[in-house]
Amino acid sequence: MTMKHVNRYIAALLxxxxxxxxxxxxxxxxxxxxxxxxxxxxxxxxxxxTPGVTERMQLFMETTExxxxxxxxxxxxxxxxxxxxxxxxxxxxxxxxxEGQESLFRMIMRxxxxxxxxxxxYLDGREAFTDKYRLKVxxxxxxxxxxxxxxxxxxxxxxxxxxxxxxxxxxxxxxYYIIERWExxxxxxxxxxRVEAICPVLHRSGDFYGDAVKYPMFWVKMDDLRPHLATQxxxxxxxxxxxxxxxxxxxxxxxxDGEIYKTRNLRNQSLMQQHPEPEALAHAQDxxxxxxxSFEEKLWVPSLEELEKRREAKEAAEAAAAANAxxxxxxxxxxxxxxxxxxxxxxxxxxxxxSSDKADKKKPKPSKVKRPKESKSSGSSGASKSVRNRxxx
Numbered sequence: 001m002t003m004k005h006v007n008r009y010i011a012a013l014l015x016x017x018x019x020x021x022x023x024x025x026x027x028x029x030x031x032x033x034x035x036x037x038x039x040x041x042x043x044x045x046x047x048x049x050t051p052g053v054t055e056r057m058q059l060f061m062e063t064t065e066x067x068x069x070x071x072x073x074x075x076x077x078x079x080x081x082x083x084x085x086x087x088x089x090x091x092x093x094x095x096x097x098x099e100g101q102e103s104l105f106r107m108i109m110r111x112x113x114x115x116x117x118x119x120x121x122y123l124d125g126r127e128a129f130t131d132k133y134r135l136k137v138x139x140x141x142x143x144x145x146x147x148x149x150x151x152x153x154x155x156x157x158x159x160x161x162x163x164x165x166x167x168x169x170x171x172x173x174x175x176y177y178i179i180e181r182w183e184x185x186x187x188x189x190x191x192x193x194r195v196e197a198i199c200p201v202l203h204r205s206g207d208f209y210g211d212a213v214k215y216p217m218f219w220v221k222m223d224d225l226r227p228h229l230a231t232q233x234x235x236x237x238x239x240x241x242x243x244x245x246x247x248x249x250x251x252x253x254x255x256x257d258g259e260i261y262k263t264r265n266l267r268n269q270s271l272m273q274q275h276p277e278p279e280a281l282a283h284a285q286d287x288x289x290x291x292x293x294s295f296e297e298k299l300w301v302p303s304l305e306e307l308e309k310r311r312e313a314k315e316a317a318e319a320a321a322a323a324n325a326x327x328x329x330x331x332x333x334x335x336x337x338x339x340x341x342x343x344x345x346x347x348x349x350x351x352x353x354x355s356s357d358k359a360d361k362k363k364p365k366p367s368k369v370k371r372p373k374e375s376k377s378s379g380s381s382g383a384s385k386s387v388r389n390r391x392x393x
Contacts, residue, residue: 072186075292076196078270079258081176087257090234090250095171101232104247105173105200106165108220111228112137113148113161119218122199126268127179127219129197135218137161144169144202144217174203177216178258182292184299191296195222195251222251260285 083092091104102110111117112135119135120128138159141148147167151160177199184191202215229247236245236255250256262270275281302310 070185070187071183073184073295075182076264077180077182077260077288077292078262078264079178079180079256080201080261081178081256081258083174083176085257087255090236090245091176091256092170092174093235097165101234101243103170104176105170106168107228107232107247108200108225109163109168111225112140113163114151115158115160117220117224117228119220122216122218127197129219129221140218144215169202172202172204173200174212175201175214177201178256180258182295184296193254197221198225260288263288 081088081091083089094101094103097106108117112119115137119137119140120130121133121135123133138161140146141161141163146163146169148161148163151162154160179196179198180193181196182191182193197219199219200217202217203212204215205212226248229251232247233243234245234247234250235241235243236250245255260271271281271284275284
């Protein structure tokens with residue numbers, strides 16, 4: 001083997017070693033890049049997760065909302081939930097925490113005070129859920145005169161508050177405002193309703209104990225509140241004493257009973273401003289609700305079975321209406337015939353009385369017996385004779 005061949009082998013060996021080093025360097029750099037990307041994605045996921053909510057809870061409640069490009073139709077409805085109505089009482093009770101259960105307002109206040117959930121200012125119909133209008137909890141507590149104290153670990157940048165159970169005005173929150181979205185998704189060809197935000201409303205009387213004044217407090221996005229709602233079981237009926245439903249189920253299944261007070265419009269007017277008269281307001285509310293519930297039915301051509309069912313239902317309704325009308329007519333005729341019978345009976349009595357009187361008049365009167373008249377001459381002559389005899393004597 002010559003010296004020239006040895007040099008060739010050495011050069012080839014050096015080239016192989018340099019190639020192996022370059023590959024190792026590239027793999028180390030790629031692993032470092034992947035590690036940095038993994039750390040960055042983990043940090044982003046931690047930032048996106050709501051404080052106090054585990055990643056598992058967030059993934060469980062996470063839903064991909066359809067974009068406006070996927071929606072064929074959408075309408076925003078504002079409702080007022082009166083907690084005195086039976087369907088809405090699960091949001092009010094228990095008024096005091098008991099056995100791990102608490103009312104919806106106590107849950108919201110606890111999450112706000114501990115900084116686990118953001119809230120947003122109530123802007124009188126102009127809702128903006130941005131950082132610019134994010135609620136400062138301390139200012140809200142001072143505005144509504146809710147006693148509090150700084151919590152452990154509270155800082156100026158991240159304030160935390162402690163509120164005693166007796167200082168939470170849960171008994172004054174007698175209604176809620178909710179923003180409801182009715183959406184028709186053309187991807188799934190289905191209509192769905194979801195609650196976008198909720199606002200507790202305080203009812204406080206004035207200085208002279210007049211009518212209670214409503215004070216809307218703040219807006220809370222339902223996406224931020226929903227993971228916490230899924231952990232709280234509630235009673236929904238007096239017939240079942242087991243808490244088998246959660247707050248999340250309650251809102252997802254639309255178990256509440258809310259009155260429409262506004263729809264999103266260009267002039268930002270409530271229904272009361274558009275319809276000042278009570279009758280017109282009630283008619284507008286019923287009309288909006290009827291159009292919402294019948295919107296999905298009008299999108300599709302009904303099948304023959306559906307048409308047959310509708311025809312049978314229509315015939316049954318017409319038969320029931322005719323039966324009710326006939327019953328009412330019979331009742332009215334019976335009521336009308338009752339006084340006429342009384343009049344006929346009274347008239348018959350009067351007629352019998354008159355006929356009896358006439359019969360009495362027609363009866364022959366008894367004939368009078370004529371007594372023989374005494375002759376006046378005999379009596380008078382006897383008396384005169386006796387007088388003459390006395391004079392002679």
